[in-house]
Amino acid sequence: MKRERYKSLRTLPREEPLGPGGPLCAGCGGLLALRLFHKALGGNAVFVNAAGCCTLLATYPFTPLRSSWIYTAMASAPAGAQGVRDALDILAEKGKLGAGDRKVVVLTGDGAAQDIGLQSTMAAIHRGLDFYYLCYDNEAYGNTGFQTSASTPYGSRTATCPIAPLSPRGNPAPRRDLFEIWRAQKPPYVATLSAAYPLDLAEKVFRASKFAGPKLFIALAPCPPGWDVDSEWAVELARLAVETGIWPLKEAVHGEVSHTFVPRRFKPVEQYLSLQGRFRHLFEPKRDDAAIALIQGAVDEYWKAARPGGGRAPGETP
Amino acid sequence: MSRALLTGNATAAWAARLAAVDYVPAFPITPQTEIIETLARWIHAGEMRARIVTMDSEHSMLTAAGAAAATGVRVFTATSSQGLLFGFEMLYAIAGLRLPLVLVNVSRGPAHPLTLEPDHSDVLSARDAGFLQFHAESCQEVLDSILIAYRLAEHERVLLPAIVNLDGFYLSYTREAVDLPAPEEAGAFLPAFAPAYPALCDPGSVAFGAAVLDSSLYTYFKHQMHLAAEAALQLYPEIAAEFASRFGRSHAAVEPFMLDDADYAIVMTNSFAAMGKAEVRRLRSEGKKVGLVRLRMLRPFPHAELRRLLAGRKGVAVVDQNISVGKGGVLFSEISSALYGLADRPPVLLSFIGGLGGRRFRPGEFDAMLERLENPPADTARACWLFTEEEAREIERLLAIAGGATT
Numbered sequence: 001m002k003r004e005r006y007k008s009l010r011t012l013p014r015e016e017p018l019g020p021g022g023p024l025c026a027g028c029g030g031l032l033a034l035r036l037f038h039k040a041l042g043g044n045a046v047f048v049n050a051a052g053c054c055t056l057l058a059t060y061p062f063t064p065l066r067s068s069w070i071y072t073a074m075a076s077a078p079a080g081a082q083g084v085r086d087a088l089d090i091l092a093e094k095g096k097l098g099a100g101d102r103k104v105v106v107l108t109g110d111g112a113a114q115d116i117g118l119q120s121t122m123a124a125i126h127r128g129l130d131f132y133y134l135c136y137d138n139e140a141y142g143n144t145g146f147q148t149s150a151s152t153p154y155g156s157r158t159a160t161c162p163i164a165p166l167s168p169r170g171n172p173a174p175r176r177d178l179f180e181i182w183r184a185q186k187p188p189y190v191a192t193l194s195a196a197y198p199l200d201l202a203e204k205v206f207r208a209s210k211f212a213g214p215k216l217f218i219a220l221a222p223c224p225p226g227w228d229v230d231s232e233w234a235v236e237l238a239r240l241a242v243e244t245g246i247w248p249l250k251e252a253v254h255g256e257v258s259h260t261f262v263p264r265r266f267k268p269v270e271q272y273l274s275l276q277g278r279f280r281h282l283f284e285p286k287r288d289d290a291a292i293a294l295i296q297g298a299v300d301e302y303w304k305a306a307r308p309g310g311g312r313a314p315g316e317t318p
Numbered sequence: 319m320s321r322a323l324l325t326g327n328a329t330a331a332w333a334a335r336l337a338a339v340d341y342v343p344a345f346p347i348t349p350q351t352e353i354i355e356t357l358a359r360w361i362h363a364g365e366m367r368a369r370i371v372t373m374d375s376e377h378s379m380l381t382a383a384g385a386a387a388a389t390g391v392r393v394f395t396a397t398s399s400q401g402l403l404f405g406f407e408m409l410y411a412i413a414g415l416r417l418p419l420v421l422v423n424v425s426r427g428p429a430h431p432l433t434l435e436p437d438h439s440d441v442l443s444a445r446d447a448g449f450l451q452f453h454a455e456s457c458q459e460v461l462d463s464i465l466i467a468y469r470l471a472e473h474e475r476v477l478l479p480a481i482v483n484l485d486g487f488y489l490s491y492t493r494e495a496v497d498l499p500a501p502e503e504a505g506a507f508l509p510a511f512a513p514a515y516p517a518l519c520d521p522g523s524v525a526f527g528a529a530v531l532d533s534s535l536y537t538y539f540k541h542q543m544h545l546a547a548e549a550a551l552q553l554y555p556e557i558a559a560e561f562a563s564r565f566g567r568s569h570a571a572v573e574p575f576m577l578d579d580a581d582y583a584i585v586m587t588n589s590f591a592a593m594g595k596a597e598v599r600r601l602r603s604e605g606k607k608v609g610l611v612r613l614r615m616l617r618p619f620p621h622a623e624l625r626r627l628l629a630g631r632k633g634v635a636v637v638d639q640n641i642s643v644g645k646g647g648v649l650f651s652e653i654s655s656a657l658y659g660l661a662d663r664p665p666v667l668l669s670f671i672g673g674l675g676g677r678r679f680r681p682g683e684f685d686a687m688l689e690r691l692e693n694p695p696a697d698t699a700r701a702c703w704l705f706t707e708e709e710a711r712e713i714e715r716l717l718a719i720a721g722g723a724t725t
Contacts, residue, residue: 087391
């Protein structure tokens with residue numbers, strides 16, 4: 001991707017829209033993604049939140065955000081964004097709003113985005129609502145103790161797919177492809193993000209800001225307690241997910257997909273999986289080659305389809 | 319002021335228009351749909367300056383309603399039955415955020431069994447959420463109650479949302495002559511919305527609607543809501559009196575009918591109270607000393623006024639068009655608790671379940687109620703279900719057909 005705005009880390013805004021001292025877990029990949037996202041977005045946004053880990057950011061009477069905040073419910077943050085956006089527009093038409101438009105941002109985890117909140121999200125996209133949507137995807141219901149969500153990848157151990165005689169591989173289903181579900185409605189902008197690629201992340205927020213309508217982002221959010229890793233590994237895992245090809249960095253403008261970063265050589269998925277407790281049963285006490293091969297096969301399949309003829313990915317920077 | 323022949327639904331739409339609401343998130347459901355269709359027609363024709371958005375569900379509709387009210391605009395919306403239940407979660411959220419919007423509920427019994435006709439099991443299920451509740455008897459009262467509801471809800475000492483209830487079919491589609499105030503008259507009673515606190519439209523960055531807090535703070539804020547509802551009870555007569563002085567129509571929280579020297583009183587709500595009043599008038603003409611009490615306001619509950627009106631009566635019958643399964647009529651429970659501890663409380667308090675799913679009262683049923691009040695059964699806590707023998711025979715017949723089909 002040709003960078004238009006953020007060419008080096010120096011070009012990222014210095015202002016911190018997210019203060020320290022929040023109650024989220026150390027090493028939370030979702031919080032880091034939110035911080036970078038908010039930096040690129042600028043201040044004075046209205047965050048509309050669905051129940052999830054980030055709901056804890058609004059623990060009365062504190063907030064670490066330099067923006068307004070309203071909690072709605074798990075199922076309906078996009079409908080809340082509709083109400084806020086419409087009301088701001090009504091007030092602006094009446095001349096009752098001060099200078100500077102406020103951006104409206106839905107903030108949800110993958111549990112809300114993929115499951116209970118999918119209907120209201122689809123409806124908001126269909127209505128062409130002018131809003132940002134940030135899903136921090138830790139691949140499970142993280143806030144309630146890491147139960148299986150539709151984002152949970154094949155083979156992951158969760159609290160509801162424990163490693164047990166009748167479920168030796170954890171979660172039996174592949175993750176649901178939320179990017180493709182969103183893209184099918186051809187909103188102006190959809191992207192995946194990784195906190196380990198701050199320039200790619202910030203650039204995408206900047207590019208999206210030029211479009212009116214739904215602007216949707218899924219950020220892979222390493223979750224130290226849920227993934228069963230030390231906090232210091234969060235960024236490394238976010239990077240390995242991209243380098244192994246498990247988490248493709250991409251965007252879709254009006255439905256047309258391009259990959260914004262493609263590793264020169266993909267690392268084997270094993271390097272990513274073996275670091276995490278949630279996949280430990282694939283390696284010990286006995287190595288489960290079939291399961292690892294299945295995960296690797298799905299990744300290879302994805303990139304084969306993304307790169308017809310084995311050539312460069314669409315939009316790949318040479 | 320003008321006068322028009324309007325359905326209850328069209329009247330509700332007129333009230334929203336006269337209240338100069340800014341925003342109407344909507345979702346259709348029978349028998350409420352005419353309200354949002356009417357508003358949509360006016361708004362799209364440019365006759366009414368507001369924004370209407372058809373949402374994907376009542377849950378989303380109520381979420382958008384609350385979020386818009388939090389941002390600083392006046393919001394109106396309407397639903398019925400299953401729709402109210404589907405959006406139920408948001409009732410608590412809206413009330414808890416102290417957002418003074420008005421929701422019209424067109425009563426319809428909740429499924430199963432499925433019916434389109436009214437009872438109040440839908441709206442009464444919402445009585446604990448923190449919404450003020452008004453129940454209208456006539457189309458005129460639908461209009462007046464909505465205007466009064468906004469005034470009360472938006473009062474800085476209240477800041478609670480309100481539900482205005484009207485019966486499906488009996489009121490939603492019944493045309494009555496309705497006095498419509500001119501927009502400037504309505505505006506003089508209900509000035510433009512001015513949010514009491516900095517909202518999401520505030521120029522500064524404001525954290526609003528914090529989500530999580532500890533048990534003592536949770537208790538504190540719930541208590542504040544309760545105090546606000548009590549303040550609404552105190553403020554209501556003042557606002558209703560101002561309404562009466564401007565428009566000439568009085569709307570007490572509790573309406574007495576032929577009650578002055580009544581030994582017996584029948585308690586009712588909503589449009590079926592009109593049938594009750596006709597029956598009381600008939601019984602009076604036969605020399606029976608009976609009157610009627612209609613509850614217009616159900617939340618906050620007008621304890622003191624109800625006690626004043628029922629004290630010293632020989633017997634009171636409560637007609638519930640709802641059922642709290644395993645307990646009985648909701649109003650019966652509420653009125654029982656209101657009368658407890660009253661020195662000269664009526665010695666007989668009886669519960670009648672009637673009018674469920676729109677079932678009309680049959681001739682003679684009010685006579686039977688009165689007879690029961692005069693000669694009360696031993697177990698007065700047990701509800702009496704209003705049924706005729708003819709209805710029972712018809713039910714037997716239908717059950718036999720249904721049973722026959724399976725063999």
